[in-house]
Amino acid sequence: MFEARLLKSSILKKVLEAIKDLLTQATFDCDDNGIQLQAMDNSHVALVSLLLRADGFDKYRCDRNVTMGMNLGSMTKILKCAGDKDTVTMKAQDNADTVTFVFESPNQEKVSDYEMKLMNLDLEHLGIPETEYSCTIRMPSAEFARMCRDLSQFGESIVISCTKEGVKFSTSGDIGSANIKLAQTASIDKEDEAVIIEMDEPVTLTFACQYLNYFTKATSLSPQVQLSMSADVPLVVEYRIPDIGHIRYYLAPKIEEDDN
Amino acid sequence: MFEARLLKSSILKKVLEAIKDLLTQATFDCDDNGIQLQAMDNSHVALVSLLLRADGFDKYRCDRNVTMGMNLGSMTKILKCAGDKDTVTMKAQDNADTVTFVFESPNQEKVSDYEMKLMNLDLEHLGIPETEYSCTIRMPSAEFARMCRDLSQFGESIVISCTKEGVKFSTSGDIGSANIKLAQTASIDKEDEAVIIEMDEPVTLTFACQYLNYFTKATSLSPQVQLSMSADVPLVVEYRIPDIGHIRYYLAPKIEEDDN
DNA sequence: GTCACGTCTC
DNA sequence: GAGACGTGAC
Numbered sequence: 249m250f251e252a253r254l255l256k257s258s259i260l261k262k263v264l265e266a267i268k269d270l271l272t273q274a275t276f277d278c279d280d281n282g283i284q285l286q287a288m289d290n291s292h293v294a295l296v297s298l299l300l301r302a303d304g305f306d307k308y309r310c311d312r313n314v315t316m317g318m319n320l321g322s323m324t325k326i327l328k329c330a331g332d333k334d335t336v337t338m339k340a341q342d343n344a345d346t347v348t349f350v351f352e353s354p355n356q357e358k359v360s361d362y363e364m365k366l367m368n369l370d371l372e373h374l375g376i377p378e379t380e381y382s383c384t385i386r387m388p389s390a391e392f393a394r395m396c397r398d399l400s401q402f403g404e405s406i407v408i409s410c411t412k413e414g415v416k417f418s419t420s421g422d423i424g425s426a427n428i429k430l431a432q433t434a435s436i437d438k439e440d441e442a443v444i445i446e447m448d449e450p451v452t453l454t455f456a457c458q459y460l461n462y463f464t465k466a467t468s469l470s471p472q473v474q475l476s477m478s479a480d481v482p483l484v485v486e487y488r489i490p491d492i493g494h495i496r497y498y499l500a501p502k503i504e505e506d507d508n
Numbered sequence: 509m510f511e512a513r514l515l516k517s518s519i520l521k522k523v524l525e526a527i528k529d530l531l532t533q534a535t536f537d538c539d540d541n542g543i544q545l546q547a548m549d550n551s552h553v554a555l556v557s558l559l560l561r562a563d564g565f566d567k568y569r570c571d572r573n574v575t576m577g578m579n580l581g582s583m584t585k586i587l588k589c590a591g592d593k594d595t596v597t598m599k600a601q602d603n604a605d606t607v608t609f610v611f612e613s614p615n616q617e618k619v620s621d622y623e624m625k626l627m628n629l630d631l632e633h634l635g636i637p638e639t640e641y642s643c644t645i646r647m648p649s650a651e652f653a654r655m656c657r658d659l660s661q662f663g664e665s666i667v668i669s670c671t672k673e674g675v676k677f678s679t680s681g682d683i684g685s686a687n688i689k690l691a692q693t694a695s696i697d698k699e700d701e702a703v704i705i706e707m708d709e710p711v712t713l714t715f716a717c718q719y720l721n722y723f724t725k726a727t728s729l730s731p732q733v734q735l736s737m738s739a740d741v742p743l744v745v746e747y748r749i750p751d752i753g754h755i756r757y758y759l760a761p762k763i764e765e766d767d768n
Numbered sequence: 769g770t771c772a773c774g775t776c777t778c
Numbered sequence: 779g780a781g782a783c784g785t786g787a788c
Binding site for chain 2: 319322325326328329346355356357358359360361362363364365
Binding site for chain 4: 728
């Protein structure tokens with residue numbers, strides 16, 4: 249039997265918001281350590297990796313490892329039925345072909361349960377190597393989202409360039425070109441507002457705006473985002489979910505095109 | 509001559525919002541007691557009954573009974589031209605074929621009038637018997653609206669089941685199934701937030717989601733809604749409009765289908 | 769093309 | 779909480 253309870257359903261609601269535009273279905277792997285999800289997006293361009301640790305749940309029980317293939321559209325519909333202050337509990341019997349979500353209002357006067365059929369999904373196990381990156385940039389997640397949204401008005405690609413001067417986000421298109429330069433914050437009064445750049449080697453890479461915009465759907469999960477880059481390897485965009493885990497997005501850089 | 513004035517046009521605006529999706533036209537019956545409207549919806553499935561008592565108006569005069577056939581689309585367009593704080597006055601000459609709406613801004617600086625042609629509508633007089641019901645449920649209108657919207661994601665029908673344990677709203681469909689259980693509120697600190705269940709006989713009935721969702725367009729008219737049910741008779745969904753009347757929706761239960 | 773719904777913003 | 783905008787369905 250599997251059972252995982254969160255006092256605040258909003259975490260799970262936000263997680264779904266953060267992945268549903270990239271994935272139509274996905275496998276939730278549950279074991280003693282928690283819940284893990286790894287999947288290529290529908291277009292096999294980006295990779296999503298979610299971890300929710302067992303100790304981050306308010307109750308967690310997993311007698312046997314279970315892999316649950318979920319239709320994320322259906323799951324999103326169900327989670328929309330939870331109030332932000334509701335408690336949510338996911339339950340599945342061993343070897344069951346359904347999962348049940350139970351929502352309880354804070355005063356216990358409203359209890360709702362939703363049973364969803366599971367899917368048989370091919371297990372694609374993705375080995376993601378832990379890597380050292382030439383540059384890591386931490387910044388407020390809302391600021392990153394704003395930049396991606398702003399720049400995507402002008403072109404389909406964003407060039408991220410990290411040097412000792414700071415980090416620069418650039419794009420160009422029919423309208424013209426745009427550059428946003430970000431310097432490391434001098435004082436770290438407010439941790440959430442800090443921009444912190446660690447650079448061993450300067451790196452310049454180009455990415456598809458559309459995917460960065462998909463990634464920023466995770467903005468409400470964390471006040472900060474971390475970008476990790478090295479030449480010729482996928483960018484990692486990581487949102488740490490307080491007290492419970494993280495969601496990481498991987499996106500391969502575009503091969504440099506002509507500058508016509 | 510007929511004349512009816514409301515200091516707050518918002519009441520009439522909300523009434524139109526609450527009926528315009530169900531009715532394309534309707535007859536307003538005006539007499540000494542006030543304004544009444546009763547009509548089957550466009551598909552002849554649900555019934556709408558509106559009462560605005562004369563004493564709820566800030567001025568009310570009705571020399572002779574008048575029946576005004578209104579195109580509700582046109583009337584809605586006109587009412588959208590009124591500010592929420594405007595005073596609205598409906599006027600009609602005896603035997604006229606038009607009705608006039610006059611809107612006056614609070615400071616009297618803006619006065620607008622809109623004349624609308626009336627329609628000749630067949631008078632369908634609907635005798636609605638006053639009945640005792642086996643169950644009545646009062647609950648916050650927003651909560652009812654939320655439940656109807658949530659459940660309609662999963663199926664076309666909602667089963668409402670009222671027993672001594674409380675009231676349960678259920679549905680099922682391709683995705684899976686859903687149940688929302690509501691218990692009577694223990695304390696009635698805030699009257700508007702109370703759930704109050706009166707049950708003489710347990711009742712379980714099935715209704716079309718779509719119509720319940722139409723009914724919830726009346727949500728902003730009242731903080732509370734009352735559902736009345738007896739076996740084999742139409743559900744009544746009533747919103748009391750403070751100080752002036754009510755709007756009631758009647759919906760026949762679906763005949764039980766096979767449970768395949 | 770129209771209508772209704774959901775989302776986002778003020 | 780209400781109004782406006784954009785999107786999806788008929």
